[in-house]
Amino acid sequence: MSNVIENKCIEKGVRLTDQRKLIAKVMSESQDHPDVDELHKRVNKVDTKISIATVYRTVKLFEESGIVTKHDFKGTKARYEEIPQEHHDHLIDINTGEITEFVNEDIEKLQKKVAEKLGYKLVDHRLELYGTKIKK
Amino acid sequence: MSNVIENKCIEKGVRLTDQRKLIAKVMSESQDHPDVDELHKRVNKVDTKISIATVYRTVKLFEESGIVTKHDFKGTKARYEEIPQEHHDHLIDINTGEITEFVNEDIEKLQKKVAEKLGYKLVDHRLELYGTKIKK
DNA sequence: ATAATTGCAAATGCTTTGCTTGTGA
DNA sequence: TCACAAGCAAAGCATTTGCAATTAT
Numbered sequence: 001m002s003n004v005i006e007n008k009c010i011e012k013g014v015r016l017t018d019q020r021k022l023i024a025k026v027m028s029e030s031q032d033h034p035d036v037d038e039l040h041k042r043v044n045k046v047d048t049k050i051s052i053a054t055v056y057r058t059v060k061l062f063e064e065s066g067i068v069t070k071h072d073f074k075g076t077k078a079r080y081e082e083i084p085q086e087h088h089d090h091l092i093d094i095n096t097g098e099i100t101e102f103v104n105e106d107i108e109k110l111q112k113k114v115a116e117k118l119g120y121k122l123v124d125h126r127l128e129l130y131g132t133k134i135k136k
Numbered sequence: 137m138s139n140v141i142e143n144k145c146i147e148k149g150v151r152l153t154d155q156r157k158l159i160a161k162v163m164s165e166s167q168d169h170p171d172v173d174e175l176h177k178r179v180n181k182v183d184t185k186i187s188i189a190t191v192y193r194t195v196k197l198f199e200e201s202g203i204v205t206k207h208d209f210k211g212t213k214a215r216y217e218e219i220p221q222e223h224h225d226h227l228i229d230i231n232t233g234e235i236t237e238f239v240n241e242d243i244e245k246l247q248k249k250v251a252e253k254l255g256y257k258l259v260d261h262r263l264e265l266y267g268t269k270i271k272k
Numbered sequence: 273a274t275a276a277t278t279g280c281a282a283a284t285g286c287t288t289t290g291c292t293t294g295t296g297a
Numbered sequence: 298t299c300a301c302a303a304g305c306a307a308a309g310c311a312t313t314t315g316c317a318a319t320t321a322t
Contacts, residue, residue, distance in 0.1 A: 015296065017302060036286085051304050056287060072208060074262065077286075091254055104250050110243050111265055118227055118236055120267030126210065127263050129247055131256030151321065153277065172311085187279050192312060213311070 004028045005082060008067045019043075019050050023058045033071060033079040033099055073099075073128060091129040102129075140164045141218060144203045155179075155186050159194045169207060169215040169235055209235075209264060227265040 005024035009016055016024075026042045027034075034042070040055045059080055062068040071079045073092055087108075088101040107127065115122035141160035145152055152160075162178045163170075170178070176191045195216055198204040207215045209228050223244075224237040243263065251258035 015301070017296070019303070049304080053288080053305075054303055057289095057302080060288090072210070074208070074260075091251060091256060093256070094259055100254055100256075102250055102254060104246060107243055107246050107250070110240060110246070111263075114238055114240050114243070115227060115265050115267045116270070118238060119270050119272075120227060120229070120236075120265070121270050122265055122267045123230055124210075124266040125264060126266075127247075128261060129251050129256070129258055130260040130262075131251045131258045134252070134255050134257050151276070153321070155278075185279080189280075189313080190278060193277085196313090 002028065005062065005067055009062075009065070012065050012067065014061065014065050014067075018047070019054050020058050020061075022047055022050065023055060024062075027062075027068060027080065027082060030081075033081045035077040035079050037077070039080070074130065089127040089129070091131060093133060094130050095132055138164065141198065141203055145198075145201070148201050148203065150197065150201050150203075154183070155190050156194050156197075158183055158186065159191060160198075163198075163204060163216065163218055166217075169217045171213040171215050173213070175216070210266065225263040225265070227267060229269060230266050231268055 003021070003025045005028045006016065006021055008014075009020065009024060014020070022043050023039065026039060026046075030039075030042075036052065036055050036059060039059065040050070040052045043050050043055065059068065059070075063070055063080075067083060068080050069083050071081065071090070073079065073090070076097070084101075086103065088103045089107075091100045091102055092098070093100075111125055111127075112122045139157070139161045141164045142152065142157055144150075145156065145160060150156070158179050159175065162175060162182075166175075166178075172188065172191050172195060175195065176186070176188045179186050179191065195204065195206075199206055199216075203219060204216050205219050207217065207226065209215065209226070212233070220237075222239065224239045225243075227236045227238060228234070229236075247261050247263075248258045
């Protein structure tokens, strides 16, 4: 199991400590979008001594270094995810909290167009869909 | 100057107190998207005794009654706005904090389509564009 | 009359920070 | 070596809440 985040730290010159390596590993291996508490729990399974303050500091450092992104979905705590090679947006199941990633080039283009029409250069955006499963 | 929110309270059977009437009035007259602190300041110009707790409670009540909406734009406190007759999304100037409202039917349709393709009924969404002014 | 609302201050939940000790390059 | 990081507990910030007094219907 590769530790993509650790590699990115080396690339970006982020100093690696045992704690950071472990947090990086746990995040790299996460297929979901864990919050700080959940990350703390996961790293604590390996090293009980890592404090939640360190998790907060590390996650922030990774974010500022452009290695992970933070999501503030409605009604939930801040969640983190490794920055993906390809941009995507999220659909959140309002019943289960389940998150599905998606990409839609048409929407992306329209966003840029809308911003430009309003006299802005699009720098960032946030698109979240909230829905309920259609049973069939 | 009409107090649209007060009327909606009556419609929805929300009990009206002096504090709520004033908060309703201030929100109805706001053309921007004030946060709780700002609302508190504005109502305090008329009635010094209204506490911030009441503003918090009222704003939450209005939100739960479907009268106002809350926005959690990146990097800012919660902001409130009267629910508009026509839905719109927001473009936030990352330099000034200025907010521009916009509507784009094509994006709306695509969102619905994306959700359906993923097996979901679209219940809500959040679309925010963050940009910088193009000087020309 | 009486159930709901207010103001106040204390409590909360998430996140940050000061300080001392420990450690990676 | 020595600037930077970790752990701990205390502080911060936005928001919520318990309680006694007040008020709308």
